Amino acid sequence: xxxDIHATGPVIVARNLKKSFGELTAVKDISFTVDKGLCFGxxxxxxxxxxxxxRMIYGFSxxxxxxxxxFGMDIKKQSRKIKARIGVCQQENTLDPDLTVMQNFExxxxxxxxxxxxxxxxxxxxxxxxxxxxxxxxRTSELSGGMVRRLVIARALINRxxxxxxxxxxxxxxxxxxxxxxxxxxxxxxxxxxxxxTTHYMDEAARLxxxxxxxxxxxxxxxxxxxxxxxxxxxxxxxxIAEPEEAIRVFSRERKVRQEDLGHRxxxxxxxxxxxxxxxxxxxxxxxxxxxSATLEDVFLKLTGRELRE
Amino acid sequence: MNVQISLxxxxxxxxxxxxxxxxxxxxFLPPLLEPFFYLLAFGIGFSGMITSVHFASREIAYVLFxxxxxxxxxxxxxxxxxxxxxxxxxxxxxKTFDAMMATPLNAEEIITGEIVWGxxxxxxxxxxxxxxxxxxxxxxxxxxxxxxxxSFLGGFAFGAVAMVFTGIVKxxxxxxxxxxxxxxxxxxxxxxxxxxxxxxxxAQYFAWTLPLTHLVYLTRALSLGMLNTGAxxxxxxxxxxxxxxxxxxxxxxxxxxxx
Numbered sequence: 001x002x003x004d005i006h007a008t009g010p011v012i013v014a015r016n017l018k019k020s021f022g023e024l025t026a027v028k029d030i031s032f033t034v035d036k037g038l039c040f041g042x043x044x045x046x047x048x049x050x051x052x053x054x055r056m057i058y059g060f061s062x063x064x065x066x067x068x069x070x071f072g073m074d075i076k077k078q079s080r081k082i083k084a085r086i087g088v089c090q091q092e093n094t095l096d097p098d099l100t101v102m103q104n105f106e107x108x109x110x111x112x113x114x115x116x117x118x119x120x121x122x123x124x125x126x127x128x129x130x131x132x133x134x135x136x137x138x139r140t141s142e143l144s145g146g147m148v149r150r151l152v153i154a155r156a157l158i159n160r161x162x163x164x165x166x167x168x169x170x171x172x173x174x175x176x177x178x179x180x181x182x183x184x185x186x187x188x189x190x191x192x193x194x195x196x197x198t199t200h201y202m203d204e205a206a207r208l209x210x211x212x213x214x215x216x217x218x219x220x221x222x223x224x225x226x227x228x229x230x231x232x233x234x235x236x237x238x239x240x241i242a243e244p245e246e247a248i249r250v251f252s253r254e255r256k257v258r259q260e261d262l263g264h265r266x267x268x269x270x271x272x273x274x275x276x277x278x279x280x281x282x283x284x285x286x287x288x289x290x291x292x293s294a295t296l297e298d299v300f301l302k303l304t305g306r307e308l309r310e
Numbered sequence: 311m312n313v314q315i316s317l318x319x320x321x322x323x324x325x326x327x328x329x330x331x332x333x334x335x336x337x338f339l340p341p342l343l344e345p346f347f348y349l350l351a352f353g354i355g356f357s358g359m360i361t362s363v364h365f366a367s368r369e370i371a372y373v374l375f376x377x378x379x380x381x382x383x384x385x386x387x388x389x390x391x392x393x394x395x396x397x398x399x400x401x402x403x404x405k406t407f408d409a410m411m412a413t414p415l416n417a418e419e420i421i422t423g424e425i426v427w428g429x430x431x432x433x434x435x436x437x438x439x440x441x442x443x444x445x446x447x448x449x450x451x452x453x454x455x456x457x458x459x460x461s462f463l464g465g466f467a468f469g470a471v472a473m474v475f476t477g478i479v480k481x482x483x484x485x486x487x488x489x490x491x492x493x494x495x496x497x498x499x500x501x502x503x504x505x506x507x508x509x510x511x512x513a514q515y516f517a518w519t520l521p522l523t524h525l526v527y528l529t530r531a532l533s534l535g536m537l538n539t540g541a542x543x544x545x546x547x548x549x550x551x552x553x554x555x556x557x558x559x560x561x562x563x564x565x566x567x568x569x
Contacts, residue, residue: 021569055569058412059411059412060408060411060412061568061569062568079416080414080416083412083413083414084413084414088412090405090408090409090412092405092408093405094404094405094406094408094409095409096325096329096404096406097404098329098332098333099328099329099332103328106328107324107325107328108409108413110321110324110325111318111321111410111413111414111415112413112414113318113321113414156412159413
């Protein structure tokens with residue numbers, strides 16, 4: 001089988017990828033590799049170039065320069081073959097509102113030349129998997145936001161893809177729906193699915209991604225596993241001090257600890273911050289002083305800054 | 311941009327058929343009722359004033375003159391509205407094309423499927439209208455049967471030009487422009503309700519540049535059981551119109567869809 005030749009190689013190889021829309025350059029020379037069976041995340045604030053980047057990978061947008069190989073095939077030459085083997089969940093709801101849930105599967109399966117009987121069989125399994133089997137005759141315009149997203153993802157699995165590309169899959173969902181979706185994505189990964197997702201939710205990335213890049217202004221700022229990024233950029237703990245007195249700033253500067261001063265709030269990054277926490281919070285005056293574990297969100301804010309976007 | 315159109319465009323056509331079948335009862339009504347209304351209003355209302363009309367060096371009854379024009383107008387409207395408002399809603403509001411482009415389908419196939427679907431709407435409408443109008447004994451057979459393939463050709467022509475507009479307009483409201491500047495004038499001045507020979511000479515020349523004039527002429531000739539040179543010229547005009555508009559539609563829509 002042709003596909004077995006590349007089965008052990010990386011699923012996606014993107015090299016020196018660039019994307020321009022006239023004057024605007026949305027993606028500026030990014031390179032990354034996604035290995036088989038892993039979940040790879042592209043993180044970034046709104047407008048960072050995440051969607052532009054993944055649209056090139058699933059053959060939706062032409063590449064301005066650079067190249068992408070998916071399953072060892074060049075996207076510029078073999079996009080149809082590649083697209084037959086991936087599942088894509090776009091940001092917007094792309095379901096057919098005039099059709100029922102089951103009809104949506106049948107129509108979508110036809111795009112992949114999958115016959116009706118096979119489509120119905122697979123759809124039933126997928127609907128059960130996403131806890132929606134009792135809604136199969138509902139019109140999609142009657143579904144809630146969480147169900148719509150589950151259905152878009154379920155529909156994208158109709159061709160049994162080896163790679164799943166998800167563009168902000170949980171944006172706008174309630175906590176219950178998000179957690180349910182994460183569980184489903186985790187079990188897909190266990191079954192060997194390679195997943196590429198974009199998100200601006202750090203808890204989502206920390207939970208799902210084995211490897212990720214943080215992008216901003218079209219460039220990759222950092223790459224690694226969630227844990228390695230945390231230890232590299234922030235250390236294990238953060239001491240967060242509200243309304244710190246000036247003496248704390250002097251003290252921390254003398255100690256040469258890694259810190260970020262936000263005015264009303266001082267963040268001190270430390271690998272093992274317990275003693276430092278006791279010393280600072282005991283000696284100085286402040287409104288509140290908290291010791292907590294560093295998260296991916298701290299790394300993200302540190303790298304992309306705190307000013308508002310768009 | 312390169313163009314690759316495989317038979318997969320049928321999948322797009324099938325998708326539209328599936329949706330159409332969900333509401334076919336509503337979709338069947340206009341072509342069924344419209345000829346009744348028009349034939350009543352013009353055929354009976356006007357026939358007191360106009361008894362016969364000159365067409366292709368023959369004198370024919372006024373109802374025989376307008377009945378095929380109603381069919382031709384319906385061909386235009388079905389395809390034009392399907393590939394303007396209908397396609398725009400699918401592209402812009404329902405994101406149907408976005409979903410398709412993430413599958414093995416490409417933009418050219420989506421557009422081809424859409425235009426062929428618009429032409430199919432013309433065929434469906436034409437078949438229904440032919441049955442009604444034939445009930446009044448206003449169509450000569452067997453030549454009249456050729457109106458059905460002509461409705462595909464006419465539908466394709468108007469679907470393709472509609473798709474060019476869909477590739478250009480920024481907002482759905484802007485379709486008012488081609489409707490008032492293109493469709494409505496043709497509806498009135500393409501030899502539909504009165505012979506073109508009733509127009510001043512410059513307007514006659516202008517009328518013969520319009521696609522509906524040729525579609526009306528061809529349909530009328532066939533419904534009267536005539537296959538004259540004029541009908542062949544009109545057939546050739548419509549074919550050339552398709553050959554120009556279809557690639558233009560693909561080009562404009564590629565520009566719009568592929569970002």
